[in-house]
Amino acid sequence: MQLLQITSTLTVFCGLLVLTRAYDLVRDYSGITFFDEWDFFGSWDNLTLGDVYWLDESDAFSQGLAYINSAGNAVIKVDNTHSIQSPQKRNSVRITTKDSYAVGSLWIFDLVHVPFGCSVWPAVWTLGGPTWPEGGEIDVLEAINLMPSNQMALHTTSGCFHNYTPPNQLGATLVTDCSTAAGCTVGELQPNSYGSGFAAMGGGVFAAQFDVAGIFIWFWSRANIPSSITQSNSSSSIDISQWGPPSASYLAADQCDITEFFTPQQLIIDITLCGNWAGLPEVYFPACGDKGPTGICYNDNVVGDGSNYDDAYFEIPYIRAYTTGGVVPTPTAAPFDIISKVDISTYPGYGSVTIPLSAVTALDTGLHPSPMFYPGNGASGRYQVDFGLMIWWVLSIGAIIFIRLA
Template sequence: MRISFQSFSFSLNLSFLNMMWQASLSIFLPVLLPGALAATTYDMVKEFSGSTFFDGWNFYGKFDNLTNGDAIFVTSSVAKSSKLAYVDSTTNRAIIKVDNTTKVALSDKRNTVRISTQDEIGVGSVWIADMYHVPYGVWPAFWSQAPNWPTGGEIDTFEHWNMELHNEMTLHTNPGCQQVSPAQTSTVVNSTDCSFSSNSNAGCGVMGPNDSSYGAKFAAAQGGVFITEFAESGISVWFFNRTSIPTSISSNSSSFSIADLGTPVANWPTGGCAIDTFFKPQNLIFDITLCGDAAGNKAVFAQTCSGICYDDYVVGDGSNYNNAYFDVASVRVYSVAGTNTLVKGNSALTFRPSSWATLGVAALSTGAMILLQS
């Protein structure tokens, strides 16, 4: 009887341990999942480069009625004939620029470019933009948004304005998304509330500490790469100057691991912002506008520029915009290995809010620069 009892007891303990193990997995798996995703391997599913770079993009084709810029976003035919969007035959890189040769009369606007991908890119993706030059002295951006903004959110990978020195990375969402406990190298956070309805739609912005991530120093350093991960575990942005690009990226590999990149410059974990709730498939966008609600705000403009944005820069012969261009080697889209997150479409995004024109934006920008310079 004693032996039978011990055998039964041993069997019962094994069963109990097995139940405990399964329970522990169910409890801790969500905690482990972000770490697992952090080392995710991605495979390339789309590439924009070389002579076909502009295939698969839509040109906005109307004046800037989105951010009240003093700009006309031209059609593809005008962009081609005016050489505002073309592939340089010497470098085989895409140029996206502001018209810097036409004399603009008072009350007119200046031609420039806004393009968006026809395909949307879903959660479980990375996009990498390799750029040798970015516009400055204007309001440029490389970013993404869902077609029904603010539903579906917005991810600003590269953006700032005028003669600022640092790139700013920002999310804009419906109310309820916050940046909570980020794992990032930047210590300059302008706001943790991503809601478009808070802080005049300033979003939850993070300033890059590298002063060659924007402007003249970016160009002098031969540019670099911006990398955005759009994952269930969170959204992250990395920036690498030309000389510090990880080997798996610089070699244009068709596959790479996020573990190769180290800690991102900016990070918005899903703990404060449920990615599947606040974000939907995104269209990638390049645009350059002039003045507008943010860059043309008098207080913001005066931080880095003299005079009046429209009167002293837009009007006239255009030579103010000799540095207002993107020089892009490639944009590559990756999906989690074994998947394809591209959503085929022909979307021509027509909306981005124009609610930047507040002193709040100026105060945020000023505060960020003070912190960066201190």
């Protein structure tokens, strides 16, 4: 009887250990069905005043700005083949998950390539609720222009702070008040988390833990991805106990009650151009002032044939969302020495102030998507030709020619 009780106790104890370590998969975004559970924005960038028009689903696929490539990876990109005249905007993509994920969630983003270059402003982030920033925002990946590394941030209403930097946080805390326009920001000090360095290393993986104890963000270059991730698949649970120290560690104990400032979050991926961060003169000019004759973000980048946006694309093998019904461990792994630490102190943009959403009052004066079928460069996978629309265009052009010749 005593042996039976001991065995039963050990079984329960082991079960609790599993419960505290594992997250269960609830959504896998990958392969040919990657885009099925996302909504496309379908409007100009009235949020950060970027010089883009985020296409709706139909136009994004038909213009080759969203597709599945031959490797089975999802691609989201900026138009790099159309010529743009001032004051037109350039077409791009912003997508939002149909699902919302509550506290107790975990997200893993496997990225082969992320957009970069002068004027380019990509982001992988989450948003809670329709009224910003009342539901909170988590910026997992966000950078601009030629920044050498990623910047992470939280955006909240007044009262949430990142005053205390945990000893195991690998990144550098830049702004402590999460209600400022820039949010409470942390700069990544590990190399190859963004830009050409990220691409040269075959990309990497970002992960974010959204927990009552805090919000934690990790980055691993391709060669350093933990085995629990590389050995996982589209149906398995995930164990985070051996992930090591996070790049950003926003502890709830550091004067930010997660359940007070964050509602269930939707995942968002977007690419904008210039706008109220990448296009700020004090940020853009020191990094990219020699890009063109005017030294102005829009004039020297967005206007023209678009060939300078060949690197402005995401390539995504998968994104996975997990949840747990139990308590999971707060990251406590000791920090390690970063070889070739990124020097972010002299580069413009980190911790910069951006215009809050409530201040946006600009009007739509930009280019709207062309109804013409346009497959883009190397587009494959999910797009369809609207033959009726093509016939309408052919007949219209023919009628114009006939009238002029008559």
